[in-house]
Amino acid sequence: MKYKPRTFVLEVVMVMAAIAFLFPVYALVTLAFKDPGQIANKPLSLPDPPSVGSFGEAWQSASLGSALLNSTLITVSSVLVLIVLGSLAAYFLARTATRLSYTLYILFLVGIILPFQLGMIPLYQMVNDLGLLGTYQGMILFYTGIQLPFTVFLYTGFIRSLPADYTNAALIDGASHLQAFAHVIFPLLRPITGTVLILNAVHIWNDFFTPLLYLGGSGRETVPVRVFAFVNEYTSNYGLVAAGLVLAALPILLLFLVLQRYVIRGFASGLKG
Amino acid sequence: MTVTAQAVRRDAVKAPRRRGGGIAPPWLFAVPALLIYALVVLYPAFSGAGSAFTDWSGVGAQRSFVGLDNFQELFHDDQALGALRNTLLLTVAIVVVQNGIGLLLALGVHTGIKSRMVLRVIFFAPVVVSPVMVSFLWKYVYNPAPDAGLNAALGAIGLGGLRQDWLGNPSIALWSVAFTVIWQCAGYSMVIFLAGLEGVPAELHESAMVDGAGTVARFRHITWPLLAPAVTINLMLSTVGGLTLFTQIIAMTNGGPGYATDTLSTVLYKQAFVFGKFGYSTAVALVLAIFVAAVSFIQIGYLRSRETAA
Numbered sequence: 001m002k003y004k005p006r007t008f009v010l011e012v013v014m015v016m017a018a019i020a021f022l023f024p025v026y027a028l029v030t031l032a033f034k035d036p037g038q039i040a041n042k043p044l045s046l047p048d049p050p051s052v053g054s055f056g057e058a059w060q061s062a063s064l065g066s067a068l069l070n071s072t073l074i075t076v077s078s079v080l081v082l083i084v085l086g087s088l089a090a091y092f093l094a095r096t097a098t099r100l101s102y103t104l105y106i107l108f109l110v111g112i113i114l115p116f117q118l119g120m121i122p123l124y125q126m127v128n129d130l131g132l133l134g135t136y137q138g139m140i141l142f143y144t145g146i147q148l149p150f151t152v153f154l155y156t157g158f159i160r161s162l163p164a165d166y167t168n169a170a171l172i173d174g175a176s177h178l179q180a181f182a183h184v185i186f187p188l189l190r191p192i193t194g195t196v197l198i199l200n201a202v203h204i205w206n207d208f209f210t211p212l213l214y215l216g217g218s219g220r221e222t223v224p225v226r227v228f229a230f231v232n233e234y235t236s237n238y239g240l241v242a243a244g245l246v247l248a249a250l251p252i253l254l255l256f257l258v259l260q261r262y263v264i265r266g267f268a269s270g271l272k273g
Numbered sequence: 274m275t276v277t278a279q280a281v282r283r284d285a286v287k288a289p290r291r292r293g294g295g296i297a298p299p300w301l302f303a304v305p306a307l308l309i310y311a312l313v314v315l316y317p318a319f320s321g322a323g324s325a326f327t328d329w330s331g332v333g334a335q336r337s338f339v340g341l342d343n344f345q346e347l348f349h350d351d352q353a354l355g356a357l358r359n360t361l362l363l364t365v366a367i368v369v370v371q372n373g374i375g376l377l378l379a380l381g382v383h384t385g386i387k388s389r390m391v392l393r394v395i396f397f398a399p400v401v402v403s404p405v406m407v408s409f410l411w412k413y414v415y416n417p418a419p420d421a422g423l424n425a426a427l428g429a430i431g432l433g434g435l436r437q438d439w440l441g442n443p444s445i446a447l448w449s450v451a452f453t454v455i456w457q458c459a460g461y462s463m464v465i466f467l468a469g470l471e472g473v474p475a476e477l478h479e480s481a482m483v484d485g486a487g488t489v490a491r492f493r494h495i496t497w498p499l500l501a502p503a504v505t506i507n508l509m510l511s512t513v514g515g516l517t518l519f520t521q522i523i524a525m526t527n528g529g530p531g532y533a534t535d536t537l538s539t540v541l542y543k544q545a546f547v548f549g550k551f552g553y554s555t556a557v558a559l560v561l562a563i564f565v566a567a568v569s570f571i572q573i574g575y576l577r578s579r580e581t582a583a
Contacts, residue, residue, distance in 0.1 A: 003385055011386040017378075018388075018395050024414045024456070027422055031413070043425045089306035092298045104303060111314045113569045115517050117541055117558040119317025121551050122324065126317065145313020148306055177298055206403035208520045213546075224405040228524065231409050238413065238421075245409055249402050256401045260394050263401065267461060268468040 031242035039238055054243035062230035062244045064223070068251060070215075071222040074136055075204045078143035082151045082200055085144065087189055090155030091181055095164065105156060111149030124213060134218030139211060143204050151196050158192035159185070198259075198266035205252060223248050318562075325559045329552040336552065343556035353557060356535040359447055360561075363536065364515030366451040367458075372507050374455065375462025380492075382463070383470045393467070397460035404457065408524035411453040415439035415525075440526050443533035450534055453521055458514065462507045469503030470496065505572070512568050516561065537561040 031039060032054055033047035059065065093105045123142070132138030162185075170180040186193075208224040215221045221229070227248045234240050256263055325343055329336035347353045378396055382389040399407055416422040417438040424436040439449040477495050486494070519538035522528060528535035528543070535543075537557055545554035 003387075007385050010381060010384060011388060014381045014386060014392055015388055017381075018392055021396065021456070023426060024410050027414060027426075028410050043421050044429060085306040085309065089303040092300060092302040096297045096300070100300070101303075104307065107315075108310065111310060113513070113566055114314065114318055115513075115558070115562050115565050116314075117517065117538060118321045118555070118562045119314060119319075120321070120541075120558065121317075121545055121555060122320035123313065123317035126312075141309065142313060145309045148310045149314070152306065177302070181298070181302075202401050206401075206405075208403065208405045208524075209542075224403040227403070227409070228405050241409070242413065245406050249406050252401050252403075253398060256398060257394070260397075264393065264397055264464050267397075267400065268464040 028242050029246060031238055032246045034239055036239060054239045055247060058230070058240050058244035058247055061234065061240070062226050062248070064226065064244070064247055066219075067221060067223045067226040067248075070136075070220050071205055074139045074143070074211075074222060075201055077136070077140045078147070078204050079197055079200050081140060081144045082147055083193055083196060086148055086151030086196065087155050087186060087193070088181065089148075090152050090159055091185060093152065094156045094159035105152075108149045108152045112153060116146060127214060133214055134220060136220060138214055139222075142210055142214070143200075143207075147200050147203065151200065154192055154196055154199075155189065158189060162188060194262060195266040195269060198263055202252070202263075321555045322559055322562075324552055325556040327552045329555075330549050339552070343553045344560075346553060347556055347560065352532050352535060353537075353540055355532045356537050356540040356557075357560075359534060360516060360518070360536040360538075360564075363447060363451050363454075363518055364512060366448065367454050367515040367518075368508060368511045370451070371455045371459050371511050372462050372504075374459040375507065376466050378459060378463040379466035379470055383467055393464070396463055399457040400461045402457070404520040405524050407457045408453060408521045411449075411456070412440065412525050415449055417441055441530055443530045446526055446530060446534050450518075450521055450525055453525065454514075454518065458511065462511065465507050465510075466500065466503050469500045473499045508572055509569065512572065513565055516565050516568065537564075 027044065030044070030047055033050040033052065034042075035051045035053070038045075038047060038051075089108075093101050093108075127133055127138050127142070130138070132141065170184045171177070175183070205222075206224060207222075208228065211222045211225045212228065215225060227244060230244050231241050234244075324336060326338055326340060327336040328339045328342075378392075382392050382396075386392075414422040416424065417440075418424065419428065419433075419436055423439065427433060427435050437445055440446050473496055478491055481491050481495060517538055518536050519542065522534055522536055522539050523542075526534045528539045537560065541554045541557040541561070544550045544557060
């Protein structure tokens with residue numbers, strides 16, 4: 001495409017839009033680097049001199065270190081279980097043309113449009129009865145169940161587009177179904193596994209409501225739950241709250257910047273299956 | 274073409290099964306996923322739908338069948354009716370504005386501008402951040418003090434007259450919350466539209482330009498019809514997201530001022546966990562579920578017909 005005067009005008013408009021778009025981020029980040037005096041007198045100026053004292057205090061007060069560990073543990077475990085169980089189930093659903101497999105596939109699809117609020121209270125009671133409130137296992141079980149329909153949907157669509165010959169060859173060579181799946185099929189699923197991983201990881205890492213309900217007060221709170229409690233406690237200490245928000249958002253933003261191509265592609269393609 | 278391909282594949286899978294060779298994967302592969310799905314999603318959803326017709330008042334409590342009482346209460350409960358209204362208003366605002374902005378951003382970065390890759394990353398970045406944190410960020414931006422956040426910015430550019438108590442004024446608060454959601458999710462709509470735009474063959478535009486078609490005509494007759502799948506996905510996502518909006522409300526306004534920003538999700542949460550009215554809460558959840566299902570079916574049906582027509 002040629003760079004014409006019209007392109008330049010568009011460029012200017014888009015960059016201005018981005019600057020306006022980033023205004024809230026500017027306000028928050030500068031706030032985090034200011035001491036209380038600067039916040040009161042010069043709300044929108046650059047911090048001069050910048051002070052980093054709020055960051056250490058926020059890290060401590062919000063116990064962000066352990067929150068990051070909790071979030072990582074729950075997210076990584078849930079995503080691993082989802083990838084294994086989701087791809088196995090989808091392999092059966094995609095490669096079996098019986099009424100049973102069709103019915104099961106539709107049953108999984110129902111889960112995509114069923115709002116979780118409907119089962120929220122009975123599920124809470126069940127998790128309570130199972131003694132899983134306040135545990136990592138409870139959260140991993142929850143995320144596995146809630147995200148399986150979507151995961152199965154993505155994997156099934158992808159497997160249907162693969163030729164069937166590969167596994168047949170492996171089975172004829174005497175491999176078991178599980179071996180054929182692990183060594184032949186699963187490696188072929190890499191592109192969709194990437195999408196499944198990204199979409200589920202972002203959702204689980206950022207989820208708020210269920211961890212608030214299940215983990216509140218347990219000491220195993222995830223980052224969003226800790227941030228919620230922290231902000232509500234220090235609500236009028238703007239500099240401290242801003243520093244806490246910046247710190248809490250930083251890990252996933254950095255990961256996004258490193259993997260931006262894959263993340264954007266995953267979000268853009270994920271729903272087309 | 275597709276029909277034949279499917280028929281061939283079906284034969285390829287079925288034939289070995291009939292011979293007992295068992296080349297189709299064993300059904301055991303689906304069992305672990307199915308068990309967890311049934312335990313975490315299906316059983317609780319059915320149980321929840323059932324308790325919407327009871328007076329269940331809490332974990333472990335007795336429940337007795339009360340017929341449609343909960344629904345009758347719902348339709349005479351000003352808070353619930355207000356929440357229903359707010360939910361619908363929020364959804365319409367989010368669906369229209371988020372997708373409108375998302376489409377404009379996608380059209381803007383799907384050009385020869387030099388900053389297009391950087392702009393994609395900037396506009397998409399809020400999507401990966403927790404809604405709780407985005408809500409708190411905007412809660413500061415909406416600070417009612419005249420010299421903080423958005424009000425300070427308005428003052429600085431000479432628009433001091435527009436200063437507001439963004440979240441404290443009941444007639445504005447709902448739109449302030451909607452705008453936060455739009456700010457966070459417009460980039461999501463953008464990348465889905467972008468994927469659609471990248472599928473539009475450049476030759477179509479070139480030959481239309483040769484025929485003398487202007488930018489608007491080319492958008493209407495070439496780009497827009499070919500964007501149908503992206504439109505379907507975006508409308509579905511933003512509608513369901515709007516109908517089930519919860520986190521942003523709890524973090525920014527907790528439903529206030531008064532009940533001005535309560536949604537079905539916040540009402541059913543408060544009824545259950547603040548007032549212990551579990552039966553009533555699941556009735557609200559059932560109404561919400563019916564809305565989500567109805568909207569999904571209407572949209573899928575309508576947009577599918579548009580896709581095939583295009």
